[in-house]
Structure formats: structure tokens, C-alpha cells
Amino acid sequence: MAEALLCLPTLRLRLGRLEGRSLTAVDIARIGFFAGLHDVGKAVHPFQRRLRDRSRASHTAPVWILFGSGSSPSETRRRVAASLGRRNWRTWFAAPEDQKALWDVVLAHHGSLPAECAAARSTDWEADAQTGYDPLAAVREVVKTLERMFPDAFSETVTALPASPRVLHALAGLIVLADWLGSDERRFLFPDEGGPQGTDRIRWSRETAAKLMRARWFDLSGTRRDAVRLPLDFDELFPELGAPRPSQQAILAAPAPGPGQVVVLEAETGSGKTEAALIHFLRLFQLAEVDGLYFALPTRAAAVQIHRRISETVRRWLGPNGPPVTLAVPGYLRVDDQQGQRLPDTWRVLWDDEHTSERGWAAENAKRYLSGAIIVGTIDQALLGGLRVRHAQLRSGPMLRLLLVVDEVHASDAYMTALLRNLLDQHTASGSHALLMSATLGASAREPLLRPASARVPIPRLEKAEESAYPSIQRSGEHLRPLAPDGTSRQIAVELLDSASEEDILFTRLRDAAAGGAVVLFIRNRVRDAQQAVLRLEAMGTALFRCRNVAAPHHGRFAPEDRTLLDECLERALGRGTERRGVVAVTTQTAEQSLDICADWLVTDIAPGDVLLQRIGRLHRHPENPRPDGCAEPLVSVLTPSEHALGGLLQPGGRLRRTKLPLGLGSVYDNLVAVLATRRWLAEHGEIRVPRDSRTLVERVTHDEALRTVRRHPKLGHLATDKTGPP
Incomplete structure (x- = not known):
């Protein structure tokens, strides 16, 4: 699943921009190899006992304390490293700390790294004379399978794996997502349940992953072909609204923004900014600049209302088989016009049919809201991707595919402005796009949001700020431009x-x-x-x-x-x-x-x-x-x-x-x-x-x-x- 995600053109482009070079096929194979080791700690005896008697045991800590910051007997470390084939992959890194960093990313696939724990016991990894079970033999079998699955990973290329903090942050979220997707037991059947074995399983797994990319709306190539046929004409897109308003005209007339550009649209409430945002999304989607949309609103009531409007618009544009429109508000289970029902004492959700079940996958858990295709939700769900909280990367990593629209940014809320700026910093550094809309955005908030977090922010004097045009539109790196008068006051x-x-x-x-x-x-x-x-x-x-x-x-x-x-x-x-x-x-x-x-x-x-x-x-x-x-x-x-x-x-x-x-x-x-x-x-x-x-x-x-x-x-x-x- 990690390979399938990294091969999506938009995500591949985003990661390459974060690293400063293109992501190669060898890079993807090597990351896929490491992602395949994410559960290798399940081979230890304590976890095997957990499968039998439900006792508590970690499967990440036994590996993390060997290659992370924990301590362990050097002989145990040497034997496990040898079983993992370390001599074949240690040259993939520019520095030893880069190797540790990638292990941290892989082992954080439950949303965070393991808590500090005691040193590994060598007996956890030793063969059991009574049962004949050998954890290291099981590890070697996993490694052999991965070597057959990713032969390109072992090419003679000398280019080190990407290791910048921004790339690792994004990869952490994508590996968590890959783990969740790959845990679908209905699709990825075990051999004793009818799934293939041996080399046939490698081919079958890739085919199943590709089908899942389409079923869960990560691969939207077919939808994009339909979207390209839509004219960027307001009367065609919104026949019920009459003539376009100035904010809508401005978005229609403007050229597509460059990679990583933030667009700020300031106009009074009720001036048609929602439709302007949808036009902006459609243009970027047609150009394959984004694969989806997160429309962030300040309150749940607003999100519920706007979700209905956007769902109706997407259905009108792309038909009933267009991308699902997910409502990202905890307490709701809604996709399009369908409502799910949480089954008692379980994480399972009951939908009307299998088709809706696939469309509603992202709505079933708040942590994967940002893994949807078109999502309407509250701003906090996006901001959590920029905080030091569990599963932050699961939000911000998949969001790199999306146009981030933030409705009603406030000037007086310094805390929220700081959080939003931090989130935008990672999002736009990848070349992804953002549209910020407000009726009330002053220069002290607007100027920082248009610049990277590390940049110096010149705030104009009060007199100059008051003279700034309103309503207006501005892109990062460009001057503020006034909108045409609306004629209403x-x-x-x-x-x-x-x-x-x-x-x-x-x-x-x-x-x-x-x-x-x-x-x-x-x-x-x-x-x-x-x-x-x-x-x-x-x-x-x-x-x-x-x-x-x-x-x-x-x-x-x-x-x-x-x-x-x-x-x-x-x-x-x-x-x-x-x-x-x-x-x-x-x-x-x-x-x-x-x-x-x-x-x-x-x-x-x-x-x-x-x-x-x-x-x-x-x-x-x-x-x-x-x-x-x-x-x-x-x-x-x-x-x-x-x-x-x-x-x-x-x-x-x-x-x-x-x-x-x-x-x-x-x-x-x-x-x-x-x-x-x-x-x-x-x-x-x-x-x-x-x-x-x-x-x-x-x-x-x-x-x-x-x-x-x-x-x-x-x-x-x-x-x-x-x-x-x-x-």
C-alpha cells in the first residue's frame, strides 16, 4: 500500500518538492521495503503469546529500542540487524542518524513512537526449543519476501534516501495511512482464507492495492477526465445563481496559481466566496494540481450546511459516481446525502450498501478525514495536522494532495492564526495549494499567512493598511488587487x-x-x-x-x-x-x-x-x-x-x-x-x-x-x- 500511495503522481510530486529533488523509482522501492518492516516486531515471543491469550505486548518497542533511542544488548542488536538484512540497506542513507529517523517513521505507524521502555530481552528474539518457533527465522522470511517484492531497492544507485524533516513528517502520515488501508481483511485475504501464496501473492497484492486506490478515491484519473470536460463558465457551473459576483469573477479571470501559492480572498459575508472556492478547486483539479479538497469552516453548523451545498454541486458537475463528499465533523457519519450508523461496541459502521461503504470510508474515523477526496469539515481537523499530537501526520500527510480552503480567517485570533501559519508552512512547501477567505482579515494577519513561517514579515503602517482595497484578492509573492465593486452596500x-x-x-x-x-x-x-x-x-x-x-x-x-x-x-x-x-x-x-x-x-x-x-x-x-x-x-x-x-x-x-x-x-x-x-x-x-x-x-x-x-x-x-x- 505504501508503494501504491507513493506512486500517485500528486503525492510523488509533493514529496519530491519537499526533498528538493524528484522521487525516483529506487526511492519508492526502498521506502516500500522499509514500510514492509513496520510490523516485524510481531515476531517476538511476547507478541506471539498476545495472539493466543490477549496479554499486553508491544510489537513496535522491541524494534525501536534496537534502532531508536533505547538501549539493548549489543549482541541482540547485531543478530536482529543481521536478520533484517542491514548490510544490504545501511548504504541507502547519507548518515547514521538518517537511518534512525526512517525507523522512527516506520515504527510510528500507530500515530506515535512507543513510550520509553526497558531494554530488549535477548530471550524475546531467541528460538524456543520446545515449540521450535524462531523469531529471527520469521524476520528473515519477511525480509526475503520484501527483497523479491522490491528488487529495485537493491540497485547500485548511490543517491541517499530522502531524509529531510519535512519529507519524513509526510512519510510518517502516509505509512500510517498505508497500514490502515492494508489492514482491510475483506480485500487482503490470508492464504487460508483464499488469498494466493508465494510469488503470485506479490502480483495479487499490487493489483489489489491499485484497485483499492481507485475504490477509496485516491486515484482520481477517471474523475479528472470527466472534470476536464466542464467549462470554466459561471453560467454553466452555477445556472441557478445568475451573473457572477466580483469575487467569483476574480477567481475565474485569474490565471492558475503557481506551486505553493497561497491565495487570500477578502470580501463581505454573503458575497459568493463559497462558489469562488469551488471554481478555484475545479480549475486546479482539471490541471492535476490537486487531487481533492478540504473545505475548512469555523463551526460544525456551518460545515453541515456547506457540506450539503458542495455535495449537491459536485453531484451536478460530475454525476452520482463522482468523488464522495465527506462531512468531517465528529458525531456525524455522513457522505454525500447518505448517513451511516455506528454499530454498538465496535468501530464498524453500517451503510446502506457496499458502494456507499467504500465512499464513506474516510468518514468513519476522524483521524482519516483528510484521507477523503472532497471533504467539508471544521478547521480544527486540519489544524491538528500541525500540532504535536498523536496521528498529526495522518492528517497533514494525505492533505498534501488537497486544496486547503479555510473559510472566515480572523485577524483578532492570534492563536489560530499562528496554528494556521504553521500548517500552511508544511502544506505550501510541498507545492500544494491553499485558499484563505475572510470578510475580516487585517494586515497583521494577512501578511504572515502569505509568507513562510521562517520569513520576516513586514507589516504596513496603520494608515497604509487602512488604505488597502476591500474587497480584494492577493497571492503570496504578489501585490493585493482590488475586486470590482459589487454595487451593494x-x-x-x-x-x-x-x-x-x-x-x-x-x-x-x-x-x-x-x-x-x-x-x-x-x-x-x-x-x-x-x-x-x-x-x-x-x-x-x-x-x-x-x-x-x-x-x-x-x-x-x-x-x-x-x-x-x-x-x-x-x-x-x-x-x-x-x-x-x-x-x-x-x-x-x-x-x-x-x-x-x-x-x-x-x-x-x-x-x-x-x-x-x-x-x-x-x-x-x-x-x-x-x-x-x-x-x-x-x-x-x-x-x-x-x-x-x-x-x-x-x-x-x-x-x-x-x-x-x-x-x-x-x-x-x-x-x-x-x-x-x-x-x-x-x-x-x-x-x-x-x-x-x-x-x-x-x-x-x-x-x-x-x-x-x-x-x-x-x-x-x-x-x-x-x-x-x-x-
Whole structure:
């Protein structure tokens, strides 16, 4: 299986770029030989006993302590190395440490290296006089089989095996994937189950691996032939949408990006970025630049909704036998429009038929989401590939085949930006592609994401950053280019409500607005506050968002089955084309972005300005909806501490005071300087014009030059009067 994966043209190209030279047939044969040794430790006596009595025993540690960092008797090391044919492969490496590194990669096929363990006992490897079983003889038999299977590995070439850290990181993930694929007992039958033996088994194994590459959608050569026939014409691709929007036109008109180029698309919410991303993917897929897509979204609710849209689009483009579209959200088992069912007390999943079972393989385990063909999921599943966690390589290695699309990148979230930059560094170094989309990306976040992690990042001055065009498109290594005007503009009135004194009035207004037919979205920063708001509103007799006739907040701490129901109910209550009834839906950040829902009135806890712009994207989103009295014009009501109270939470220099903070400030949003800057901007302007104010607001609350002023003067009194008024 490792050989089959490495022979895929896209993966072979990616690994070659990481190493700085092409991956040769000899390289692939040698890596395949070593991959075949991944389970050689199963020959030791303790593991053989485990097969009989289920006792605990490792099959990786006995080899790792011989060739890894553990210690073992030198005579045992010598005998095992001889049985492994070391004299034939030790010259494949440029340095002894490279040999150890490849062993580490091979022996980490369960997602991590073995824990530190005691030195190997020589008796583990010695022949048993009573049974006649000899572990070293079993090892030699495995090696002989591998030598017959990979004769090219033993050619006289002097080129050392790839050994750069980036290549080894990717190989670690691909060997784990090969192990999982090769463990399919339905395909790779043992001889006593009907599988062939001897040299016939080598040929049969390669043929079976090739069939599995096609069945599991790693080999998409047939699908690509169908995709090439599709014209890159918006009317043909999306006949139901009418004329293309500026973001879509920009992607259509732009030439294909070069290897490893990151594309950043900035445009307001609801401007057609999802379709632009699909056009970008189709172009790259037609050119054989990528073999698939991972569409990463900030919340599970958004992922569920976008999965349905992308699944329908792919089916329309490529038919029912096109590549599967997997939903990568833990708790769901969904591929295309099919739902799987986890069987009790097992990892097995029941699908409707064998065809769907093959299509749903990647959906059955979160660790292999990124091994799918077209995947729609949450951003955390991709970011785990850049962290030091178990099975990180199983995510990032197979992802090298894919176009990575990240929807709604935030400027104010420094932690997530740092994680994303680290992930992009490996992804783009391989020549793979990424598209980052945002309505709210400031220069302080955009510029680092367009450069390698090791590169110096020049951030433009605040004045220059505010002058940058919006909406815009930019590629790494190129200048930012403005998009054509969309012709649409929204003016959103802003009112600031004091969280200490006006909350009672607000809850009365919420009840009355729902009674008057308004659909109200109330976004809280904390789950606890959302829960308390629902209880309070219910006690007041408010018409609340309900799921199966139970009033409930929408947040991420429900059981998986309940989350699925809540997502469906929220979309029915606030989604496009639904029957509008007066209701208050109380949510957390699960409903703030990438979700196609529409509120007549938006109420929200204070948050950094870029986050608020995302939340505002749910306000009057569907212009075709009739608005009840008092909601004809869009209004966002922001629940916030007063200027004096918010400034008092900060010490000079911007550090938080040791005190209890309201509304999730200091915990959910720990950058209180950005929150204070947001409040001051909103109080001064009293409205937000989108897209005119989008760039200025984001830079004023994320650019370090602007935040330094707030840090120096956290208690600065503001002269502007807070705007208030009924919805």
C-alpha cells in the first residue's frame, strides 16, 4: 500500500518538492521495503503469546529500542540487524542518524513512537526449543519476501534516501495511512482464507492495492477526465445563481496559481466566496494540481450546511459516481446525502450498501478525514495536522494532495492564526495549494499567512493598511488587487447597551420583538450566559427557538446526536426559504459565521470588531424576506460594559486586572485591548457601512499601531454618545 500511495503522481510530486529533488523509482522501492518492516516486531515471543491469550505486548518497542533511542544488548542488536538484512540497506542513507529517523517513521505507524521502555530481552528474539518457533527465522522470511517484492531497492544507485524533516513528517502520515488501508481483511485475504501464496501473492497484492486506490478515491484519473470536460463558465457551473459576483469573477479571470501559492480572498459575508472556492478547486483539479479538497469552516453548523451545498454541486458537475463528499465533523457519519450508523461496541459502521461503504470510508474515523477526496469539515481537523499530537501526520500527510480552503480567517485570533501559519508552512512547501477567505482579515494577519513561517514579515503602517482595497484578492509573492465593486452596500445601525444597567430592558424588548413577528438572533460569548438567557426568556413567556418543542440554546456542548438535531432546527427556523415566525434564537459562536441564516434583529455580546462583522453577516442576509414593523432597517444591539468599566479592566500597558470579567471577556476573548478599541470605534461612529467601513474597523481593532494607543490610554473617556433605540 505504501508503494501504491507513493506512486500517485500528486503525492510523488509533493514529496519530491519537499526533498528538493524528484522521487525516483529506487526511492519508492526502498521506502516500500522499509514500510514492509513496520510490523516485524510481531515476531517476538511476547507478541506471539498476545495472539493466543490477549496479554499486553508491544510489537513496535522491541524494534525501536534496537534502532531508536533505547538501549539493548549489543549482541541482540547485531543478530536482529543481521536478520533484517542491514548490510544490504545501511548504504541507502547519507548518515547514521538518517537511518534512525526512517525507523522512527516506520515504527510510528500507530500515530506515535512507543513510550520509553526497558531494554530488549535477548530471550524475546531467541528460538524456543520446545515449540521450535524462531523469531529471527520469521524476520528473515519477511525480509526475503520484501527483497523479491522490491528488487529495485537493491540497485547500485548511490543517491541517499530522502531524509529531510519535512519529507519524513509526510512519510510518517502516509505509512500510517498505508497500514490502515492494508489492514482491510475483506480485500487482503490470508492464504487460508483464499488469498494466493508465494510469488503470485506479490502480483495479487499490487493489483489489489491499485484497485483499492481507485475504490477509496485516491486515484482520481477517471474523475479528472470527466472534470476536464466542464467549462470554466459561471453560467454553466452555477445556472441557478445568475451573473457572477466580483469575487467569483476574480477567481475565474485569474490565471492558475503557481506551486505553493497561497491565495487570500477578502470580501463581505454573503458575497459568493463559497462558489469562488469551488471554481478555484475545479480549475486546479482539471490541471492535476490537486487531487481533492478540504473545505475548512469555523463551526460544525456551518460545515453541515456547506457540506450539503458542495455535495449537491459536485453531484451536478460530475454525476452520482463522482468523488464522495465527506462531512468531517465528529458525531456525524455522513457522505454525500447518505448517513451511516455506528454499530454498538465496535468501530464498524453500517451503510446502506457496499458502494456507499467504500465512499464513506474516510468518514468513519476522524483521524482519516483528510484521507477523503472532497471533504467539508471544521478547521480544527486540519489544524491538528500541525500540532504535536498523536496521528498529526495522518492528517497533514494525505492533505498534501488537497486544496486547503479555510473559510472566515480572523485577524483578532492570534492563536489560530499562528496554528494556521504553521500548517500552511508544511502544506505550501510541498507545492500544494491553499485558499484563505475572510470578510475580516487585517494586515497583521494577512501578511504572515502569505509568507513562510521562517520569513520576516513586514507589516504596513496603520494608515497604509487602512488604505488597502476591500474587497480584494492577493497571492503570496504578489501585490493585493482590488475586486470590482459589487454595487451593494449596507448601512447597519449600532446601539451600545450597558450590560450592567440595561439588560432588563433588553430582555423585555426581545420578548416584545418576537411577539411582533421578528426573528431575533441573540449571540452570547459564553455557553453559561446562553443557557441563562434561555431560562430567563422562557420564564417571561418569550417565543423561543425550539428543537422538538424544547426551548434550547444553540451551542457546542451538546451530545453529538443532539447537536445534529439542533443544527437542523436552527436552519429551519432562520434559513433561506423557510416560513418566518417571531422567535428569539439564543446561540453562542456556533451561529456567528459561514452560516446561511437570516435575522431581522441582531443582539450580541461585545466581541472584537472582526468577529462582530461576522455576526453582522447574519443580519438581513436574505433581502427577499419581509421584515416586521420596527425591523425594516438593519440594527445590531451590542451588549457591553460601559467605556469606564471596560477601560478599568485594563492596567496601563494593556494587561488584564485580576478581577471577574463579564460576557466572556478575558477568557473567550482574552485580547481586551481589541475589545475596548472596538467599543470606542462603535461609539464614535454609531453605524457600520459594509463594505466601506470593513477595512477601517478591522485595522483599528487589530493593527498593533492602533492597539498601542489603547494600551497607553485604557481609561480614556469617550465623548461620543452611545446610540440606543427600539428595534
